[in-house]
Amino acid sequence: MRIALLQTNPTAGDIGGNSALIVRGAKRAQAQGADLVVTPELALMGYLPRDLLMSRGFVQRSCQELGRMAAELAGGPPLLVGVATPNPAEMGRPLFNSAVLLQDGAVGPAFHKTLLPTYDVFDEDRYFEPAHGPQILELDAARTRYARSAFRGCRLGISICEDVWNDRDFWQRRRYHEDPIEVLAKAGAQAILNLSASPFTVGKQTLREDMLSQMARKYGLPLAIVNQVGGNDDLIFDGRSAAFDAQGRMFARARGFEEDLVVVDLTGGTAGAAGREAIAEDDFTPEAEIWNALVLGVRDYARKTRFQRVLLGLSGGVDSALTAAIAADAMGPENVLGVMMPSRYSSPGSVDDSVELARHLGIRTLTLPISGIMETYEEALAEAFRGRPQDVTEENIQSRIRGNLLMALSNKYGSLLLTTGNKSEMSVGYCTLYGDMNGGLAVIADLPKMMVYRVARWRNLRKPDIPEAILTKAPSAELRPGQTDQDSLPPYDLLDQILELHVEQSQSAEEIIAQGFDEPTVRRVLRLVRMAEFKRKQAAPVLKVTSRAFGTGWRMPIVRQE
Numbered sequence: 001m002r003i004a005l006l007q008t009n010p011t012a013g014d015i016g017g018n019s020a021l022i023v024r025g026a027k028r029a030q031a032q033g034a035d036l037v038v039t040p041e042l043a044l045m046g047y048l049p050r051d052l053l054m055s056r057g058f059v060q061r062s063c064q065e066l067g068r069m070a071a072e073l074a075g076g077p078p079l080l081v082g083v084a085t086p087n088p089a090e091m092g093r094p095l096f097n098s099a100v101l102l103q104d105g106a107v108g109p110a111f112h113k114t115l116l117p118t119y120d121v122f123d124e125d126r127y128f129e130p131a132h133g134p135q136i137l138e139l140d141a142a143r144t145r146y147a148r149s150a151f152r153g154c155r156l157g158i159s160i161c162e163d164v165w166n167d168r169d170f171w172q173r174r175r176y177h178e179d180p181i182e183v184l185a186k187a188g189a190q191a192i193l194n195l196s197a198s199p200f201t202v203g204k205q206t207l208r209e210d211m212l213s214q215m216a217r218k219y220g221l222p223l224a225i226v227n228q229v230g231g232n233d234d235l236i237f238d239g240r241s242a243a244f245d246a247q248g249r250m251f252a253r254a255r256g257f258e259e260d261l262v263v264v265d266l267t268g269g270t271a272g273a274a275g276r277e278a279i280a281e282d283d284f285t286p287e288a289e290i291w292n293a294l295v296l297g298v299r300d301y302a303r304k305t306r307f308q309r310v311l312l313g314l315s316g317g318v319d320s321a322l323t324a325a326i327a328a329d330a331m332g333p334e335n336v337l338g339v340m341m342p343s344r345y346s347s348p349g350s351v352d353d354s355v356e357l358a359r360h361l362g363i364r365t366l367t368l369p370i371s372g373i374m375e376t377y378e379e380a381l382a383e384a385f386r387g388r389p390q391d392v393t394e395e396n397i398q399s400r401i402r403g404n405l406l407m408a409l410s411n412k413y414g415s416l417l418l419t420t421g422n423k424s425e426m427s428v429g430y431c432t433l434y435g436d437m438n439g440g441l442a443v444i445a446d447l448p449k450m451m452v453y454r455v456a457r458w459r460n461l462r463k464p465d466i467p468e469a470i471l472t473k474a475p476s477a478e479l480r481p482g483q484t485d486q487d488s489l490p491p492y493d494l495l496d497q498i499l500e501l502h503v504e505q506s507q508s509a510e511e512i513i514a515q516g517f518d519e520p521t522v523r524r525v526l527r528l529v530r531m532a533e534f535k536r537k538q539a540a541p542v543l544k545v546t547s548r549a550f551g552t553g554w555r556m557p558i559v560r561q562e
Contacts, residue, residue, distance in 0.1 A: 001036070001154060001191075001265060002032075002034050002035045002036075002264070003034065003037075003038060003193070003224060003243075003263070003264055003266055004029030004034035005038060005225075005241040005252075005254060005260075005261070005262045006022065006026065006037055006038060006226060006261055007040065007228070007239045007241045007255075007259055007260040007261065007262070008022060008025060008039060008040060008043055008228065008259060009230030009237075009258075009300070010040075010044075010045070010047070011046050011232065012045070012046035012050070012052065015044060015045065015058075015065050016065070018043060019044060019065050019069055022044065022081060023069060023072055025037070025039075026073055026076060026079050029261060029263060032261075034077050034263050035078075036080065036139075037076075037077055037078070038099075038193055039079070039081050039082050040196055040226050040228035041082040041097070041160050041195045041196050041197035042097065042197060043082040043228065044065060044081055044082065044083040045058075045062055045082075045083060045084060046232060047082075047232065047237075048121070048232065050123075053084055053127045059084055062083050062084065063083075066083065066102065066107050069081070070102040070107050074104060074105030078102065078104075078139075080099045080100070080101055080102075080111075080158070080193070081099065082098070082160070082197070083099075084127070085100060085110050085112075089129070092129040093125070093127060093128050094127070094129075095129065096110065096129055097113035097124065098110040098111060098112050098113070099135075099195050109137070111131075111136075111137060111160075112129075112131035112135060112160075113161070113163060114130050114163050114178060114183075115130070115162040115165070115166060115175075115176050116128050117162045119175070120553035121199060121552045122553075134180075134186075135157070135180070135184070136157055136189055137155070138154075139153070139154050139155075139156065154190055154191070155187075156190070156191050157187070157189030157191065157192045157193065158193055158195075159181060159192060159193065159194045159195075160194065160195050160196070161196040161198055163181065163194065164180075164192075164194050164212065164225070165211070167182075167211065167214070167218075168182075169214070169218060170214055170215070185219040190221065191221055191266045192215075192222070192224070193224055193225075196226060196228065196241075197237060198227055199237055200235075200236045200237060200289075200293050201544070201546055201547050202286050202289050202290060202546060203284075203286065205282075206284055208225075208240075208242075209242060209253075212242065213244055213249070213250060216245065216246060222244060222245050224243040224244070224252075224264060227239055227240060229258060229259055229260070229296075230259075230296065231299070231543070232300070232304070233541055234542055234544050235544055236294075236296055236300075236543060236544065236545070238256050238292075239254055240254060240255075240280075241253070241260070242254070245266075250279065251264070251269050251270060251278075252271035252278045253278075254280060255280040255282075257296045264278070286451075287454050287457075288458065289545075291326070291455055291458065293545050294330075294543055295326055295329045296330075297443075298326055298327055298330035298331070298418070298443055299331065301416075302330070307414070307440075308331075309336070309414070309416070310327050310331055310337070310416045310418050311337040311338070311406065311409055311410060311415045311418070312324060312327065312336075312337075312339070313339050313341060313420065313436070314339060314365070315354070316347070316350025316351065316353040317350075317470065317473075317475060318452055318466075318470050318471060318475070319422050319444060319452060320338075321353075321357050321456065321467075322459070323420040324357060324361060324363060325456075325465055325466060326443055328361045328362065328465075333361050333362035334362070334363075334364075336361070336364070337366060337415065338358050338364070339367075339405070340354050340355075340365060340366070340367045341369070341370050341401075341402045341405060342367070342369055342370070343370050343374060343398055344371045344374070345398075349469060349473070353469050356467045357466060357467055360464075360467075370402060374398060374401065377401070378394075395432075396432045399432035399435030399436050401435075402435065403432070403435040403436060403437070404438075410439075410440070416441060417440050417441075418440070418441055418442075419436065419437060419438065419442045419443070419539075419540050420436070420443070421437065421442065421444070421445055422445065423447055423449075423499070423503075423546075423549075424448050424489075424492060424499060425449070426442075426445050426532070426535075426536060426539065426550055427503060427528075427529050427532070427550075428495070428525060428529060429528055429531060429532025430488065430489060431535065437539055437540070438540075439540045440540055441540055442541060442542040445542040445543070445549075445550060446545045446546050446549040446550070448492075448496040448499065448500070449475070449496060450492055450493055450496050456470075456471060457471065475492070490521055490525065494517075495525060498512060498517060498521070498522055499529075502526055502529065526562075530560065530562065533556055533557070534558050536554070537558060
């Protein structure tokens with residue numbers, strides 16, 4: 001039984017474009033002798049469609065497109081398409097998260113998702129009604145003219161994404177009472193297929209493969225998962241669709257961070273035209289995964305929002321240097337503009353390092369000195385500020401001057417402005433609203449400062465574009481004479497440890513202090529995190545690479561007391 005795992009890169013809401021991707025892939029799969037083609041979860045609509053699902057017209061157009069696709073693919077192998085389908089019942093949510101079978105030119109049965117996640121970035125209970133009971137595709141009943149005799153009589157257990165993430169023997173604490181895969185195994189499924197749109201986080205693929213391998217071995221059933229690839233809003237999908245034999249051995253894996261088509265023989269535990277293993281090479285080191293994810297995230301965010309060029313401010317620091325390097329790889333260096341905006345406090349090295357970085361990367365540069373603009377602000381505010389000493393206000397004005405200039409260039413050039421702040425700064429509010437936070441996409445705002453250094457050094461081992469001076473100088477906003485970040489913050493290695501425990505592991509001050517951290521430092525950091533919530537609510541979309549990012553999955557109130 002040859003099943004094609006069609007790993008597509010859809011765009012949320014683009015029914016026509018997504019349909020074209022699926023149809024082209026299905027025709028390629030037919031040419032490779034596939035008996036069945038399977039897409040990712042909600043592939044026709046693009047994951048996450050979010051409140052587009054509340055539009056009856058959007059859902060109707062998707063269902064109509066299924067009929068058109070079925071007609072175009074008549075004579076080819078059956079196709080399982082991820083799509084939302086209406087719930088005909090008078091009670092419950094209005095939709096199902098479904099896999100619909102297209103065969104012999106017609107729209108066939110639909111199979112529905114059982115487990116609906118509501119944690120982190122997910123809110124599926126908002127839209128979908130859960131399935132109850134086994135979702136089994138009996139190909140004998142399908143009576144498709146295309147299938148070979150070995151294909152007939154097979155019972156395929158159909159599951160969708162979260163359905164495979166609740167195995168009692170893999171997780172210490174399960175999120176749901178029901179295990180759809182156990183239900184499928186007991187119902188006599190002979191193989192398991194999973195349509196997935198599982199967002200990327202660092203290290204998740206290794207966990208996923210371990211989980212699926214154990215599951216296949218436990219039930220003695222071959223298992224295949226087809227995962228979405230690409231970026232939609234703040235989420236990045238890494239693909240890496242995979243297949244496992246009944247002993248839990250992975251014998252196929254699609255490429256990471258790019259579209260792919262892998263045809264696997266589930267009954268024989270083989271892949272590829274020659275029947276050999278087809279495991280794409282991959283690099284699971286955190287730095288490599290983050291780099292690949294962010295390059296894809298920037299490229300797709302720009303492409304899908306129809307930007308051909310990007311720009312960013314170059315400060316001479318590691319954050320803007322890494323962001324520029326990611327942008328150059330994602331967009332091509334000719335489509336990246338680095339803007340230098342030196343002030344009276346900027347060191348000569350910052351400008352020189354930025355120039356050297358831009359030369360190595362091959363990106364264009366523009367220099368807009370801001371000292372004169374600062375003087376104009378000082379004159380305009382002199383009377384209003386009389387008798388009050390200089391403080392962070394004047395520093396923020398400088399940042400806002402730069403942010404204003406960058407937005408002006410973005411408007412004039414039609415370029416997407418990338419912000420360059422990291423997660424450590426975003427966590428504690430060491431950033432200026434309407435200043436350095438300005439922009440359309442926050443590229444590295446889910447990377448702690450120490451990880452920024454790690455990824456930058458990883459990149460330099462492959463191509464040494466980032467000057468060593470940028471990697472070794474003390475971090476500084478250069479908004480006052482002799483300033484360094486550590487004047488205002490704990491050392492970044494300490495800060496990142498505290499933030500990891502609090503932001504990603506949700507530990508309280510007392511839990512963190514109990515592990516040996518200095519109590520005043522911990523309480524100060526957590527207070528800064530609380531105070532900065534209003535800034536994060538107004539920030540650009542943050543590309544998510546960790547288990548807890550400051551994006552759609554972060555739902556803290558601004559007004560709160562702890």
